[in-house]
Amino acid sequence: MATRGTTTASRTVRGTSSGARLVGIDAARGLALLAMMATHVLATFESDPQLTPTWIGLAFSGRAAALFAVLAGVGLALSTGKQQPLQGPELRAARRGIALRALVIGAVGLSLGGLEVNIAIILVHYAVLFLCVLPFIGLGVKRLLAFAAAWILSTPALAYLLRPWLLSADPPLRLGHNPGWEDLATPARLLGDLFLTGYYPVLQWVAYLLVGLAIGRLALSKAAVPFLLVAAGTVVAVSSKWLGIAMMEDWGGGRALEAQIGDPAYPLESLLQVNLAGVDQSGSVWWLATSAPHAGTTLDLLHTSGVAAAVIGVCLLLGRLGEWVELDLLLPIRGIGAMTLSLYTAHLCIMAALHNQPLAPGWTVDGVYWAQALGMLLIGGVFAALAWRGPLEWVTHAANQIGRYQPAPVRQASRFR
Numbered sequence: 009m010a011t012r013g014t015t016t017a018s019r020t021v022r023g024t025s026s027g028a029r030l031v032g033i034d035a036a037r038g039l040a041l042l043a044m045m046a047t048h049v050l051a052t053f054e055s056d057p058q059l060t061p062t063w064i065g066l067a068f069s070g071r072a073a074a075l076f077a078v079l080a081g082v083g084l085a086l087s088t089g090k091q092q093p094l095q096g097p098e099l100r101a102a103r104r105g106i107a108l109r110a111l112v113i114g115a116v117g118l119s120l121g122g123l124e125v126n127i128a129i130i131l132v133h134y135a136v137l138f139l140c141v142l143p144f145i146g147l148g149v150k151r152l153l154a155f156a157a158a159w160i161l162s163t164p165a166l167a168y169l170l171r172p173w174l175l176s177a178d179p180p181l182r183l184g185h186n187p188g189w190e191d192l193a194t195p196a197r198l199l200g201d202l203f204l205t206g207y208y209p210v211l212q213w214v215a216y217l218l219v220g221l222a223i224g225r226l227a228l229s230k231a232a233v234p235f236l237l238v239a240a241g242t243v244v245a246v247s248s249k250w251l252g253i254a255m256m257e258d259w260g261g262g263r264a265l266e267a268q269i270g271d272p273a274y275p276l277e278s279l280l281q282v283n284l285a286g287v288d289q290s291g292s293v294w295w296l297a298t299s300a301p302h303a304g305t306t307l308d309l310l311h312t313s314g315v316a317a318a319v320i321g322v323c324l325l326l327g328r329l330g331e332w333v334e335l336d337l338l339l340p341i342r343g344i345g346a347m348t349l350s351l352y353t354a355h356l357c358i359m360a361a362l363h364n365q366p367l368a369p370g371w372t373v374d375g376v377y378w379a380q381a382l383g384m385l386l387i388g389g390v391f392a393a394l395a396w397r398g399p400l401e402w403v404t405h406a407a408n409q410i411g412r413y414q415p416a417p418v419r420q421a422s423r424f425r
Contacts, residue, residue, distance in 0.1 A: 032327030035338040037345030043072035049377040065282035070301025074312035081220020105411030110138035121188030123360040128207035132187040141217045149225045156218035160309045174200045212304040237321030245314030252299025252307040261294040343388025347398025
């Protein structure tokens with residue numbers, strides 16, 4: 009999850025355009041956590057033979073996690089020079105800090121991998137993504153957008169070609185569970201799962217961080233930029249989703265894939281609307297034409313990146329609105345966004361404690377979600393008001409500071425003759 013680097017700055021410059029900008033980023037991160045939690049706790053399909061999608065699945069599946077990844081890139085850009093990327097020794101120090109922060113996040117993720125919980129935990133993938141984008145940290149907007157476009161266009165096809173080879177290995181290079189410490193003993197399988205066969209394939213997901221880095225390098229303090237993000241993000245999201253639907257329904261893609269699956273237990277129409285994770289997307293190039301959530305295709309990456317950009321733009325505008333009316337409208341939600349690693353970890357522990365256990369009398373699944381969401385809003389609001397870091401955010405911040413440490417140059421004493 010995201011760490012604390014940008015949030016502290018937002019408190020120190022509250023009341024400025026820069027402060028409103030960072031408040032909006034924290035708020036977007038908080039919304040992403042609440043949306044991701046909804047997909048964990050609430051049903052994304054109805055319990056009928058057709059697996060009819062619920063509104064939770066239609067609205068949040070695939071988009072919440074992608075928003076997290078894009079925001080990770082935004083946070084990296086804001087902490088490494090914003091519009092002017094760091095260079096030279098400062099850039100090298102920033103990369104060391106990011107690497108150490110990633111190691112802490114990865115260690116938390118591996119520790120949580122032992123939990124018995126029916127949730128795909130993103131933290132180890134998140135940490136690997138941080139490491140993968142280190143070469144791009146010093147780039148400007150234009151080069152980042154060029155790399156992002158190339159990544160979105162090329163990596164889905166590469167993944168389509170490589171996945172069958174990894175899955176045909178003996179044993180297949182797929183974990184089938186959340187990564188844990190024990191998986192370090194089989195590095196080939198772990199890396200294969202993290203990059204290609206797992207729930208959050210790093211190979212394609214690097215694109216999200218590149219998009220986020222490009223957004224973070226924009227002049228976000230300018231009044232027009234949030235509107236640009238909303239407009240451009242909406243156009244990209246709508247057009248890519250429309251093209252994916254047209255390819256499936258009008259161009260014959262859906263019929264070809266249905267004939268390949270041939271299993272009524274997996275109704276393709278519902279899966280394309282909510283979640284393709286776990287479906288063997290091989291044997292037909294039509295899999296590359298879908299825009300389904302968690303498909304990892306070009307259209308999926310475009311759609312979810314566009315949604316993320318639009319959400320970020322809206323949150324930036326709400327942050328400015330709070331500045332204009334001199335009221336922190338986003339305090340609770342930005343408080344959640346400022347300590348997502350701690351709150352996400354707490355959420356996973358709660359869900360693990362409830363896993364395969366009957367709910368207490370009077371409780372419903374909806375109640376479990378709303379209790380956690382309201383509790384997080386309360387905790388986040390208190391921590392934000394008191395300018396506190398979350399406990400795990402404190403650790404990741406310390407790791408980042410250690411990595412960025414640069415000893416002062418030693419000055420030689422002047423010689424008097």
